[in-house]
Amino acid sequence: MPAPNAGLFCLDSDAMKRMERDDGKGTADLEQLIAEVTADARGDDEQLRAFHQALRGGIELPCDAFVIGEPVQVITFDYDGNPRRGLVARCRRQDASEHLLAASGVVLAPQSVGGHLLAAYHRWLGFDPAPEQVAASARRTRRHKVMATDLDLSQPIELVVLSIKRQSAHCRLPGTDRVISLRAGGLWDIVPGEITVVRPRKQWSYAGHPYLSGEIESSRLDAAALGLVPLKLEDQGLWTPDEHYWGEEDEPIEEWAKPIIARGPRTEFEMEQVIPGRDPEDFDFDPICESNDLKDAGDGAAAYKILMELCQADLRCLDAHAHLGNFLFDHGPKDAIRHYEVGVRIGELSLPPDFNGLLPWGHIDNRPFLRCLHGYGLCLWRLERFEEAERVFDRMLWFNPSDNQGIRFLIKEVRAKTAWEDRA
Numbered sequence: 001m002p003a004p005n006a007g008l009f010c011l012d013s014d015a016m017k018r019m020e021r022d023d024g025k026g027t028a029d030l031e032q033l034i035a036e037v038t039a040d041a042r043g044d045d046e047q048l049r050a051f052h053q054a055l056r057g058g059i060e061l062p063c064d065a066f067v068i069g070e071p072v073q074v075i076t077f078d079y080d081g082n083p084r085r086g087l088v089a090r091c092r093r094q095d096a097s098e099h100l101l102a103a104s105g106v107v108l109a110p111q112s113v114g115g116h117l118l119a120a121y122h123r124w125l126g127f128d129p130a131p132e133q134v135a136a137s138a139r140r141t142r143r144h145k146v147m148a149t150d151l152d153l154s155q156p157i158e159l160v161v162l163s164i165k166r167q168s169a170h171c172r173l174p175g176t177d178r179v180i181s182l183r184a185g186g187l188w189d190i191v192p193g194e195i196t197v198v199r200p201r202k203q204w205s206y207a208g209h210p211y212l213s214g215e216i217e218s219s220r221l222d223a224a225a226l227g228l229v230p231l232k233l234e235d236q237g238l239w240t241p242d243e244h245y246w247g248e249e250d251e252p253i254e255e256w257a258k259p260i261i262a263r264g265p266r267t268e269f270e271m272e273q274v275i276p277g278r279d280p281e282d283f284d285f286d287p288i289c290e291s292n293d294l295k296d297a298g299d300g301a302a303a304y305k306i307l308m309e310l311c312q313a314d315l316r317c318l319d320a321h322a323h324l325g326n327f328l329f330d331h332g333p334k335d336a337i338r339h340y341e342v343g344v345r346i347g348e349l350s351l352p353p354d355f356n357g358l359l360p361w362g363h364i365d366n367r368p369f370l371r372c373l374h375g376y377g378l379c380l381w382r383l384e385r386f387e388e389a390e391r392v393f394d395r396m397l398w399f400n401p402s403d404n405q406g407i408r409f410l411i412k413e414v415r416a417k418t419a420w421e422d423r424a
Helices: 013-022 030-037 043-058 115-125 131-139 255-263 287-296 300-313 318-329 333-348 364-382 386-399 411-415
Strands: 063-067 070-078 088-093 098-102 106-108 157-164 169-172 178-184 195-206 209-220 233-239 266-271
Touching (some): 030 043, 157 178, 318 333, 318 364, 364 386, 386 411
């Protein structure tokens, strides 16, 4: 294979940082990245060499990937000088066999560093859909499995909890897309979306699936460490308080609304909603609705199972977290609040620190996040964490001045520190 021309391609440090920041999030300008990669290259051959060098230098190898939905590990990228063939990837399947495949058919796992470079190569080829969409589809069906060499049983192991079943928890190794089943006591004390620390005892494989046994030492919520792609925010135009309905003309403006009106116009947004398994062409089927129907029919176990499967498929399914919290709300606010807070913190990954826009209930896809906030605030109130509950409710009114959830009727009692049991 001809040696790549080192003078053809060089990303400066700012471009590399931008690539790493946008990797896998679907927000980078791929056309700009293509222009940076191929800036000094002329013709297909030189541009392919430039992409080859970029992939070799910008992607940490070996790395997890998918080929037609099947989990593989990419060992290396190559280019033999044949523009018709393009770039190739040497991949290792889970049965340890190795194959040389066209890089155009390889999609990196979401946590892989440098995946946006491969997405740029796909775009350069004129391929659609975007690689991250293919990866998301593959992630809902098959995932990479934790290998014996991935774990050090001599020290505590951190795992991202994806779902809880009767005898095990389905988990993911942080920073990877590799999954393992955890057998341990106290499984019902952990929550999907939390990171648990396990003191390992034994690792084994059964029917091709990896298992780990041990003792759960602790768990924590750290949404930023989950390695999730933030939900998209779509601009829905400008909201102006002058055009908003605040009541009849002879009614006084309520105190909670005055600062919102004084703030003036703000931008409305709609947050992306993720519901794995929902068919966009079949409006009569929705896993969340199915779960609610089963719960109403008295089959709580089946309803709970659907919600756990949604979390396992994609932790960004905020409605699953909200409804898991609803299962526990009446009898266990200390447990329910953990589910709601997971949904809140994952949703907040999409909001910049200085976010001052609206997330109106009228934009349907905002409702899962608002439901998580509602449940979270109610649990804070029930636990007599009044100041925190007030901040959550005040924030909800700023997000959604129409107040479809009736927060304006609750916030006075919270400010007065009225106990949940003593409310009228």
